[in-house]
Amino acid sequence: MYDIKSLEDNWNRYNKKKRRFWYLTIISLLILSAGTYFLYYENLLLNKHINTSDKIVKKSKDVNSTNDVSVGVKKVIKKVVAKPIEISNDNPMDSSDIFVDEKIEEKKSVSKKIHFQIVDADDPIAYKEVEHRFTVSPNIDDSIFLANIYYNKKSYSKAAYWALQTNKIDGSIEESWLIFADSKYKIGQKNEAIRVLSEYVNKSNSIKAKKLLIKLKQ
Amino acid sequence: MKSRYNSAKNVFVDSVDIEDYIELNTSIAAYKQLEYSIDKPLKMILLFGKPGTGKSILLTRIADKLKYKKEIFYFDTPSISEKEFFKKLFKILTNKDLPKNTEVNFSTLVDFCKSLRGKREIVILLDEAQMYSVEMMEKIRLLSDTRAIKFIISLHKTEDEDLVAKEHFQSRIWEVIELKNASRDDQATYIHKKLLKKNFFEVANSIKEKDMKLIHKLTKGNFRECNKLMFTIFEIYEYYDENEPKKISYDKLSKRVIEMAAIKLGYIDV
Numbered sequence: 442m443y444d445i446k447s448l449e450d451n452w453n454r455y456n457k458k459k460r461r462f463w464y465l466t467i468i469s470l471l472i473l474s475a476g477t478y479f480l481y482y483e484n485l486l487l488n489k490h491i492n493t494s495d496k497i498v499k500k501s502k503d504v505n506s507t508n509d510v511s512v513g514v515k516k517v518i519k520k521v522v523a524k525p526i527e528i529s530n531d532n533p534m535d536s537s538d539i540f541v542d543e544k545i546e547e548k549k550s551v552s553k554k555i556h557f558q559i560v561d562a563d564d565p566i567a568y569k570e571v572e573h574r575f576t577v578s579p580n581i582d583d584s585i586f587l588a589n590i591y592y593n594k595k596s597y598s599k600a601a602y603w604a605l606q607t608n609k610i611d612g613s614i615e616e617s618w619l620i621f622a623d624s625k626y627k628i629g630q631k632n633e634a635i636r637v638l639s640e641y642v643n644k645s646n647s648i649k650a651k652k653l654l655i656k657l658k659q
Numbered sequence: 660m661k662s663r664y665n666s667a668k669n670v671f672v673d674s675v676d677i678e679d680y681i682e683l684n685t686s687i688a689a690y691k692q693l694e695y696s697i698d699k700p701l702k703m704i705l706l707f708g709k710p711g712t713g714k715s716i717l718l719t720r721i722a723d724k725l726k727y728k729k730e731i732f733y734f735d736t737p738s739i740s741e742k743e744f745f746k747k748l749f750k751i752l753t754n755k756d757l758p759k760n761t762e763v764n765f766s767t768l769v770d771f772c773k774s775l776r777g778k779r780e781i782v783i784l785l786d787e788a789q790m791y792s793v794e795m796m797e798k799i800r801l802l803s804d805t806r807a808i809k810f811i812i813s814l815h816k817t818e819d820e821d822l823v824a825k826e827h828f829q830s831r832i833w834e835v836i837e838l839k840n841a842s843r844d845d846q847a848t849y850i851h852k853k854l855l856k857k858n859f860f861e862v863a864n865s866i867k868e869k870d871m872k873l874i875h876k877l878t879k880g881n882f883r884e885c886n887k888l889m890f891t892i893f894e895i896y897e898y899y900d901e902n903e904p905k906k907i908s909y910d911k912l913s914k915r916v917i918e919m920a921a922i923k924l925g926y927i928d929v
Contacts (some may be wrong), residue, residue: 443923445898452919455929 487570581610588620597624615647620652626657662900668893670853671886675715675735677723681852683845686713689838693721696834697729697782697811702803707814708838711883714813717838718784731782737790744795748802751781765798772805781808788812788847840880847871850889861909862893870912877917877926884926891920893929 451558568590588603604621607614618641625634638654641647673717680686696704706714715735724732732751738744745763749758752771757763774779791799794843803810841849850871878884895916899907907913921927 443895443898444896445902448895448919448923451922451929453917455918455922455927458929 475557532536557600575606579606579610581607581614585614585616588617592624595627597627601628614650615641615645617650617655618647622653624655631657662897663859663862664893664897664900666857667854667859668890668897670857670859671889671893673883673886673890675719677716677719677851680716680720681849681856683841685839685841685845685846686717689713689717689836690720692716692836693811694725696836697721697725697809699834700806701834702806702809703800703833704809704811705814705833705835706811706838707835709840710815710880711881712838712840713882714838715786718786718813722784725782729782730779731784733784733786735786736777736784737787741792741795741798747784751783754767769801769805772802772807775807776805779807782811783808784811785815786813787815789814841875841885842880843872843875846875846878846880846882846885849885850874866912870914870917873914873917877921886923887924888917888920888926891923892916895919895923897911 458647502623533576567585571583571587574580575587577583584603584607588600588607591603592600601624604624607617608621618638622634622638622641625631625637635654635657638650638657640648642654693704693706706717708714718733719735722731725731730751734747738747742762745765745768746757748768749763752768752775787801788796797814800812803806847868850866851863854860854866874885874888878888892912896907899916907916918927922929
């Protein structure tokens with residue numbers, strides 16, 4: 442007969458070891474779940490922040506269209522850092538002269554009173570975040586969002602840049618063509634704006650584009 | 660009074676007794692395959708598998724079943740020397756003992772076997788053939804070439820099996836039968852049948868599905884390991900039954916006792 446006492450002791454030791462393994466597994470799982478939840482929650486907050494910014498921009502569009510509030514605030518135009526941009530030859534959009542001398546923009550805006558904008562140009566955290574996200578994972582929602590933002594902020598060279606980025610991903614988005622053409626026009630490249638828009642009108646027969654083309658030609 | 664577990668544990672004493680043979684689906688298949696192969700004009704048949712997969716009991720079973728139909732002989736333990744092996748073979752072939760202080764001349768033996776071709780068909784079951792020397796296996800091969808003796812060689816599935824297969828029998832016509840460890844269902848049937856065969860109905864019923872699962876996990880379906888584990892489990896039960904009966908239940912097998920037996924046999928490291 443075996444020494445049952447020592448066998449029982451060995452079993453108790455084994456059982457403790459086995460239970461310890463399960464406790465550690467459960468604790469690890471809990472830590473993992475908490476970490477996942479935290480990351481998810483953080484991501485949710487960030488998305489909320491971006492959505493809020495989007496809503497504010499939309500609201501500011503409405504304010505601009507009614508022209509009911511004017512304040513004597515001079516717009517601060519930030520220097521745009523030029524980046525090399527690749528473009529395909531068959532695309533009528535051309536980025537070669539997107540980055541114009543900012544003095545042109547400055548001249549236009551310095552003397553004018555601009556409409557009140559709720560978006561704080563000095564607090565571009567949300568846009569920077571979207572720009573960063575676009576560099577990591579290009580997405581037309583982000584690029585068209587940025588094109589709209591900069592267009593509304595009258596930062597036309599940036600608006601043209603982001604419209605072009607949108608067009609590179611999906612050439613069929615009308616909004617990107619219109620913003621690009623109008624931005625080009627606004628920074629003094631009327632001929633280029635008309636050329637690009639004419640090509641789009643021929644391709645798409647868009648009424649909006651036709652209207653804008655007529656406006657640009659006047 | 661003797662504990663019921665005392666007798667139950669003895670059911671699992673490892674043996675190759677024909678009385679202990681348990682018919683399982685896999686063992687029936689292996690038996691039929693072997694029986695069929697013996698009837699075929701093959702010189703040699705290789706039966707191999709890991710230790711404890713039931714090779715010896717299968718050979719014992721086939722020797723017992725065919726003993727009135729064929730000249731079949733079971734060599735359970737390998738002969739210590741060539742001399743002893745040929746002495747045994749001489750007796751089988753001639754039904755006479757070799758005279759004292761004489762030896763069998765191998766080439767004469769081969770010639771004698773050739774003379775038996777077509778007249779007799781002798782089947783020799785060689786268990787634990789991995790224990791035979793390379794030279795001995797070569798001679799066995801030459802004897803099988805006479806077609807008067809058919810050898811069924813049982814080997815452990817080790818490197819030796821490859822050696823024999825490669826070096827000696829590569830070009831010979833033979834059948835290969837592999838025995839594997841039991842599946843969980845087969846092992847459960849084996850344990851139940853073993854106990855029921857000796858009328859341990861209550862003990863058999865106390866072993867539930869989850870216990871079978873654990874036993875299979877610990878023994879990996881090996882019959883020899885299974886016998887060892889069951890024997891140890893019932894030995895521990897026997898102790899409790901006689902000394903501390905409060906610690907055990909008679910209705911179901913205790914997982915704790917199974918694990919204690921596994922610790923005892925070294926299946927579980929502490």
